[in-house]
Amino acid sequence: EVQLVESGGGLIQPGGSLRLSCAASGFTVSSNYMSWVRQAPGKGLEWVSVIYSGGSTYYADSVKGRFTISRDNSKNTLYLQMNSLRAEDTAVYYCARDVVGYSYGLGYWGQGTLVTVSS
């Protein structure tokens, strides 16, 4: 059974850094493209970043240069390193996996982890 479990969220001051983790089970992270999607309180879904099986990474303009997506194949875990955090980064962050290779249909989602950026 495919499972995704995010962790690492919390309250952080503006300008601070946080690393989110997404522990995967039931499949191999490095064999799929994995995404981070966020949702600000009361707002819609916003795509944040993707890492492809080959290792290529892409980011939304709103986080480019501040966030870094990565994975640890030995731990079967996806990460999102978030630096220079801003109030507008406050959101629930979800990790997600495609339902079938490169369909860009995110068929598996974690429960989300809340990041609050506030002084």
Next chain:
Amino acid sequence: QSALTQPASVSGSPGQSITISCTGTSSDVGSYNLVSWYQQHPGKAPKLMIYEVSKRPSGVSNRFSGSKSGNTASLTISGLQAEDEADYYCCSYAGSSTPVVFGGGTKLTVL
């Protein structure tokens, strides 16, 4: 990359059919058959309902169907049920530089 355009809200009575539109551009919806739709109930993670324009994942009711014409994709829900009341988001592949764009979301109310 601009968000895809969805109506803010739609409504329908039980048993009726509704359609939610999702308008993009020739750089995203119009160029790729990689449109997906998500259902989200309050406080829950999104659930994939449609991918690659019209494919349903295993376990999704056949009351949900998707289509595309030009730069606009559509999600149709037939035989509306109370449990269909939720927020719905469309999503499209948008090319290699910024691969994914979401719509702003549509709140479906079952009257």
